[in-house]
Amino acid sequence: MNRRDAIQRVGLLMGGTIIGAEFFISGCKSNDSKVKDLFDKEHVDFFDEVSETILPATKTPGAKAAKVGSFMAVMVRDCYSPDDQKIFLTAQSKINDASDKKFSKKFMELTPQQRNAILVDLDKEQAAYSKTQKPEDPNHYFRMVKQLTLLGYFTSEIGCTQAMRYVPVPGKFIGDYPYKKGDKAFALA
Numbered sequence: 742m743n744r745r746d747a748i749q750r751v752g753l754l755m756g757g758t759i760i761g762a763e764f765f766i767s768g769c770k771s772n773d774s775k776v777k778d779l780f781d782k783e784h785v786d787f788f789d790e791v792s793e794t795i796l797p798a799t800k801t802p803g804a805k806a807a808k809v810g811s812f813m814a815v816m817v818r819d820c821y822s823p824d825d826q827k828i829f830l831t832a833q834s835k836i837n838d839a840s841d842k843k844f845s846k847k848f849m850e851l852t853p854q855q856r857n858a859i860l861v862d863l864d865k866e867q868a869a870y871s872k873t874q875k876p877e878d879p880n881h882y883f884r885m886v887k888q889l890t891l892l893g894y895f896t897s898e899i900g901c902t903q904a905m906r907y908v909p910v911p912g913k914f915i916g917d918y919p920y921k922k923g924d925k926a927f928a929l930a
Contacts, residue, residue, distance in 0.1 A: 789810030796809075806899055812892075813890075816893070839859050866881075
């Protein structure tokens, strides 16, 4: 099974709860050439750093090691509606604007603690927006970034095999499998 098939299945299993889920079901196709042109190495590197701030390396590799920035570029390009693509493409400038406003520096120039402070502020902003969001309102750019970070990391080889307990062939169903507090979650193939 390749990564795209796995992502489509995860999207279906999640009941289409992530932004762009309707495009998972319809085959992840988009012909917006502007989006393809906009995701260059600079954008990928930027989103690698943002995702690394969300899921940093600890005992296990972080989101940057899982190449989440590249994953985001593919997902936005291939699976998001044109409206959501436009919103996502504003994320880099809006994150940099928030960094400039708070620290008078671009996001990439900040220390890890400053980066975390910016993303915590943006997370609070998106949470407040989501509480009052109507169905016809556009999605919040930072919520998309956060969702893609989590999806990209936990469907990557690093996320499945090092951040979770990986069982390549789970075998029979054991409904009361022993679990000790602090054990990693399971990742099944």
